[in-house]
Amino acid sequence: MVIVYFILILTGVIMVHELGHYLFARLFKVKVLEFAIGFGPKIFSVKGRETTFRLNVFPIGGYVRMLGEEGEEIADEEEKEKSFYAKPAWQRFLITLAGPLFSILAGYLLFLPITLNWGIALPGIDEVVPGSPAEEAELRRGDVVYSINGKIAFDTSIISNEIQKGLPVELVIIRNGEKKSLRLIPRMYPETYEFVLESAEGTPSGKLVSVNGNRDTSVLKEFVNEYVVLEFEGGTVKGILKQFNEIPARYMIGISFSGLAPVFKKDIYFKEGLFVFKKGDRIVRVEDQEIEGWQDLVVLYQRLTLGKDAMMVSLQGNDLEWWRGLSGSVRVVIKRGDSTIEKNVEASFLKNILETPDLLEMGVPRYKPKNPLEAVNLSVKACNYVLLTTASSLKNFFRNVQTGQIVGVVGLAGVISAASKTGLEAVLTVVAVITISLGVLNLLPLPALDGGRIIFSLVEMITRKRLNPQVENIIHFLGFIFLMILFLYITFLDIGRMMGI
Template structure:
């Protein structure tokens, strides 16, 4: 039952993050007038799909990602051999459907013949040789015509102005950038919700004093509430931490409240690694108060910024070798930790989801082939040089990058199982 809960929690959380990410791409693609062929959550075989308008919405078997398939990202290839028998569904003198099989349904007038020529991008026409008379006739294609290749595959044509490759550098950049940005916006919202639920730190009531610590030597006791440090009011652990670092180990004045009295003591913080401590622990429940609306908004941005700095610092140390690649976590570890967060309760799961969303957003902005950051680099180069890089060369770079990411995922997954099991 616990394993099932972990798996369900992980799939649910990851699906939400992927949905938000792909929604960013989708909305800005639509805004730019790009034809979106498919909006998919997951990879592999289709489990469920439904077409609405010009887009196929699908849930696929492997819930480890997703994609928005836009017309013109790759060369548009419609492989219909000349002299193939095709059926044209006509409406108001425009071809709305081209069938390579017997039509399942006909909305208008049906014309059958052998294909001579077809242009689905620029001039939008199809020329056929009529069976009855042997006459060649050219018919105009509707801008949203569908080509039905077989019983399972159909494809809407994409005029050149509806393809990703035809859009301006600015439109393409926004479409690609929107995915990671939507994840970062989700992070801000989730940290705001987290703050609204747990509240904000309002005071520092001491719950325990470590033996032989600077705090004990200064006479601090459980129940005391720290008011000021070095004449500056402190009400959160972060504020206290900053003042202790600023002290650089020198004795600074503390004002603590004990009952109805304010006591002043001098404490010299003790260095421990990169930080300074005085040897106190605090009662988390008594520290908090209900957050105001402005505080929830501010904390959403603040926590997102603080964690972004931590994540980028981690990536930097990974590149410079200060952190081993063995420390990386993959899908198995993410699933395991998501299950742990779910066990800890809804509030802990909100915070964990926020962190995963931020990691996804930042990771996708890195200039790694096959990720959004790499695609943005190619778009920026296009803007500078005034013309796009050869699509085949760009596709090769992304293909190599994708292969490297798959190898990395295999490595970290094996590493995950070693850590977990």
């Protein structure tokens, strides 16, 4: 079924894009020979009055083939007038621009019914650190961050980037359906050490005093995959340092963001119709760990991943938090109505539950504007954010800064698969993001892409000199080869991410 979703979505997105080219070509009386979805051998075709509409085997793109577009000679004068290169540069510019423009506009139009029907996802607050600026401003668990310094908080990174400046911030939060403005001053927090010990012995307590006898505790990072002896004020811990992560000192306001709630969205069966958890059950404890929100679930998942003989430790200044891994049978305490129920389940089964999409409720509800005008405004701003984020990701990709934000066909199939398990809203959101991203991608000034053709048209409009169409098509052909190599590279990255490489 995922393959069907994938093909339908990709076909629809490509069709909208190519429709832009087709309609503007017809508007300027350019003869369209083919309107194709996909590349490769033909699956089927329909012959129109002038245009052959065809569906090809590989749904990784599409094209509108116009008369004379490949620079071929046309003997018939009447036909020549209908060719692509017979038209002035400004018309060719608009025909080429129409594809990306239709893609981007389709995304904007699709976001509006999503916002009107389901609302928009905004970051919620999961934990408030005692004594932090957030606690002093009376932020609470369950508050939703609407904006920071006038910027709508479509993503947690928007909030983090503003806080990292270290300047006072103006937050607008939503609490019980009402907006409330707060002013906070970020505070500098010390660096954080997060590490995992295997074959761990001992119990840490208090401040870290020494590492293998060295009182300069920053040398801990040098002992990855080695046996270490860690002296704390209240005890000694020994083990093999398997993972180490250092987070530098940074400005914070003392909040963690919400994700999923420890409340089951549907019944969970173990086997043969046997209920383990029922819809509405809330996890309140697993072994020695209290479970209140998303951050607790994150820690729980890490413990289930580590196994019994491992220990995970987080040190921030004098603040210490540590947990042992979990394996085998674990005791889970749930709240069902007014009753408290204890169950023993396998750690692997509980880990699988946390990995499965759409089994747990969201930590905070989506924000659904009461005013239609606000919904339109939010929808447009959400699309603007997607557009700018896509452009930034592409820039970073070509600078080789971040490749994790770019996905190809294989990665796209994974995204659609995850969305299809969540619901219609998630699928439509993915479609909107894909079509906007396709529009932005095609505006890149690379030969064979619409952006490359737009550049040629602009140069001709400015210089009033036309490049030989055959030379231009050779350049586009070389660009196509480059894009195919790039496509294979991104596919390799997708497969590597799937395999955890």
